[in-house]
Amino acid sequence: MTAAPARAGTAIGMSGLTVRFSSRRSQTTALDDVSLDIEPGEFVTIVGPSGCGKSTLLKIVAGLVRPTSGEVSLLDRPVKGPQKEIGFVFQKAALLEWRGARANILLQAEMRGMDRAQAARRADELIEMTGLTGFEKALPHELSGGMQQRVALCRALLHSPPVLLMDEPFGALDALTREQMNAELHRIWRETGTTVVLVTHSIAEAVFLGTRVVVMSARPGRIIRTFPVELPAHRDYAQVMSDPRFDRLATDLRGLLGSAAANH
Amino acid sequence: MTENALDTAGRKAAAATAAGESAVPAGNSSTGGPGPSTVAGPPPGVGGRPPRPTLGRRALGLADSLWRPALVLAAFFAAWWFVAAQEYVPNYLVPTPVQVWTTMTDQWSELARHTLVTLYETVVGFVLAAALGLAAAVAIAYSRTLDKALYPIVLFAQVIPKIAIAPLLVVWFGLGFTPKIILAVLIAFFPVVISGVAGLRSTDPELLDLAATMGAGPWRTFRKIRFPNALPHLMAGLKVAVTLAVVGAVVGEFVGASEGLGYVLLLANGNLDSALLFADLILMSGIGIVLFVLVEIAEALLIPWHASRRAGVPLTTS
Ligand SMILES: Nc1ncnc2c1ncn2[C@@H]1O[C@H](COP(=O)(O)OP(=O)(O)OP(=O)(O)O)[C@@H](O)[C@H]1O
Ligand SMILES: [Mg+2]
Numbered sequence: 183m184t185a186a187p188a189r190a191g192t193a194i195g196m197s198g199l200t201v202r203f204s205s206r207r208s209q210t211t212a213l214d215d216v217s218l219d220i221e222p223g224e225f226v227t228i229v230g231p232s233g234c235g236k237s238t239l240l241k242i243v244a245g246l247v248r249p250t251s252g253e254v255s256l257l258d259r260p261v262k263g264p265q266k267e268i269g270f271v272f273q274k275a276a277l278l279e280w281r282g283a284r285a286n287i288l289l290q291a292e293m294r295g296m297d298r299a300q301a302a303r304r305a306d307e308l309i310e311m312t313g314l315t316g317f318e319k320a321l322p323h324e325l326s327g328g329m330q331q332r333v334a335l336c337r338a339l340l341h342s343p344p345v346l347l348m349d350e351p352f353g354a355l356d357a358l359t360r361e362q363m364n365a366e367l368h369r370i371w372r373e374t375g376t377t378v379v380l381v382t383h384s385i386a387e388a389v390f391l392g393t394r395v396v397v398m399s400a401r402p403g404r405i406i407r408t409f410p411v412e413l414p415a416h417r418d419y420a421q422v423m424s425d426p427r428f429d430r431l432a433t434d435l436r437g438l439l440g441s442a443a444a445n446h
Numbered sequence: 447m448t449e450n451a452l453d454t455a456g457r458k459a460a461a462a463t464a465a466g467e468s469a470v471p472a473g474n475s476s477t478g479g480p481g482p483s484t485v486a487g488p489p490p491g492v493g494g495r496p497p498r499p500t501l502g503r504r505a506l507g508l509a510d511s512l513w514r515p516a517l518v519l520a521a522f523f524a525a526w527w528f529v530a531a532q533e534y535v536p537n538y539l540v541p542t543p544v545q546v547w548t549t550m551t552d553q554w555s556e557l558a559r560h561t562l563v564t565l566y567e568t569v570v571g572f573v574l575a576a577a578l579g580l581a582a583a584v585a586i587a588y589s590r591t592l593d594k595a596l597y598p599i600v601l602f603a604q605v606i607p608k609i610a611i612a613p614l615l616v617v618w619f620g621l622g623f624t625p626k627i628i629l630a631v632l633i634a635f636f637p638v639v640i641s642g643v644a645g646l647r648s649t650d651p652e653l654l655d656l657a658a659t660m661g662a663g664p665w666r667t668f669r670k671i672r673f674p675n676a677l678p679h680l681m682a683g684l685k686v687a688v689t690l691a692v693v694g695a696v697v698g699e700f701v702g703a704s705e706g707l708g709y710v711l712l713l714a715n716g717n718l719d720s721a722l723l724f725a726d727l728i729l730m731s732g733i734g735i736v737l738f739v740l741v742e743i744a745e746a747l748l749i750p751w752h753a754s755r756r757a758g759v760p761l762t763t764s
Binding site: 241244265276292321 | 650652653655656657658659660661662666667670671674675749751752
């Protein structure tokens with residue numbers, strides 16, 4: 183079930199992606215000529231001002247939004263429709279209100295027709311790992327926002343996808359839980375070799391998790407710069423926070439993001 | 447700004463809707479008892495959730511919600527009895543409750559037979575309307591062509607006073623069950639279609655995106671996401687439909703019948719037998735109430751989580 187860590191070719195290839203949304207009243211250019219190649223096993227984090235097209239970018243990779251022009255490939259195959267070799271964590275938790283936490287996680291297995299017993303075991307592991315034990319039967323409205331988001335994360339991990347796309351997955355969490363989840367996600371990534379693309383508004387999160395940080399400009403969204411993160415592959419939260427390289431990169435990013443927002 | 451407003455509105459709509467599939471223990475559902483409304487929950491890993499209310503507490507909750515309407519009804523009967531017994535109104539116009547009761551017990555075997563006839567027409571009409579209405583709703587929600595071709599007609603057909611079709615139906619289908627059932631179907635169909643379409647359309651697009659990334663086909667997406675999500679809307683429509691089905695059956699009997707409560711009503715009217723008239727009315731209302739409560743119970747069983755989010759009295763059209 184686990185993805186092969188070393189895979190030839192690119193995990194995700196984007197070239198010249200442009201997206202325009204037109205309605206009767208206005209036309210929005212959400213993305214403008216975005217090109218980015220992501221190697222298998224990379225952890226790419228994307229930061230940028232609100233409305234710059236980050237969510238749209240992820241949806242294009244997932245095959246949920248068709249670009250106006252440009253090419254996308256996933257695992258060396260052109261993306262033409264919705265992709266299923268992925269796990270997607272949406273900006274909103276997007277849970278089924280009538281299902282308990284565990285049943286929501288198992289939706290993934292039911293929709294894919296996975297082996298029930300195996301999926302159930304994996305679900306229990308994930309519940310334990312994300313600290314949802316005791317809330318297996320709780321309905322979404324009985325869970326806090328952060329817990330809902332953790333359920334959504336478990337659901338995206340259930341089938342051990344080779345590519346994980348995450349849209350601000352920890353935005354609703356308190357700082358402490360967020361750090362724990364960051365550390366957890368880092369561990370999952372190291373152990374599975376999954377390719378991850380994560381959108382975030384937190385510079386600390388982007389640097390701690392990423393092997394590469396991509397900075398986007400305000401609308402129309404372009405990639406202004408990508409920063410390789412020169413930190414060890416195996417990271418510890420406290421250590422990273424006190425690492426001077428972390429500070430330097432965070433300061434650079436903050437400056438760049440500030441000007442990206444101001445230019446608008 | 448607008449984006450946010452829309453988003454919130456959408457979420458509210460989604461919260462107001464959505465529906466049930468198994469997996470959920472029948473919780474503090476229809477009784478609206480003093481159960482826990484939200485459980486923010488202790489920090490991760492610590493403890494579980496408070497227990498759901500017991501049967502006893504649910505019964506208490508039910509009693510709590512019923513005593514007020516019961517009191518109003520009792521007051522109404524007392525006033526009726528007083529007015530009729532004092533003959534403020536002539537007895538041939540308003541009989542006393544006792545007279546109505548005697549009529550009902552004396553003629554019980556006859557009345558029971560007529561009640562069963564009307565009940566049969568109503569139930570068959572309602573079930574057909576529910577099945578056809580749901581099928582039409584699915585077709586309209588899934589096919590743009592049918593949406594454009596069928597939906598305007600369904601909406602427009604609602605303008606035709608269906609009661610006025612009754613004589614025609616009798617001419618076509620005679621005095622048997624058929625015209626009554628058809629009339630019940632025609633009247634009850636509309637709320638089912640409207641609520642079904644609204645429910646099926648209320649699915650959060652993000653959930654449909656999610657289903658697509660899970661590689662699920664349309665049938666699985668319908669069964670696991672769209673249909674359960676539509677259930678609360680649909681059940682609300684069915685509750686309206688079931689009471690309308692009674693109207694359809696009775697009106698059908700008015701126009702031409704040799705049995706059924708509508709037929710008895712016309713007879714009693716002709717004979718100025720107000721006690722029988724009242725007894726008949728009570729039986730008709732009884733059919734409506736019993737069927738409505740059955741749909742309520744079905745709702746509580748199908749979508750317990752939805753009922754549990756709805757504060758207050760059980761017997762409401764959500
Ligand atoms: N379906 C759509 N129809 C029309 N416009 C859209 C649609 N989806 C996105 N947009 C527009 O495209 C732009 C980018 O949206 P997107 O959601 O990708 O931004 P984002 O970077 O994820 O923002 P945030 O950080 O606030 O989540 C926005 O201006 C938005 O209004
Ligand atoms: Mg976004």
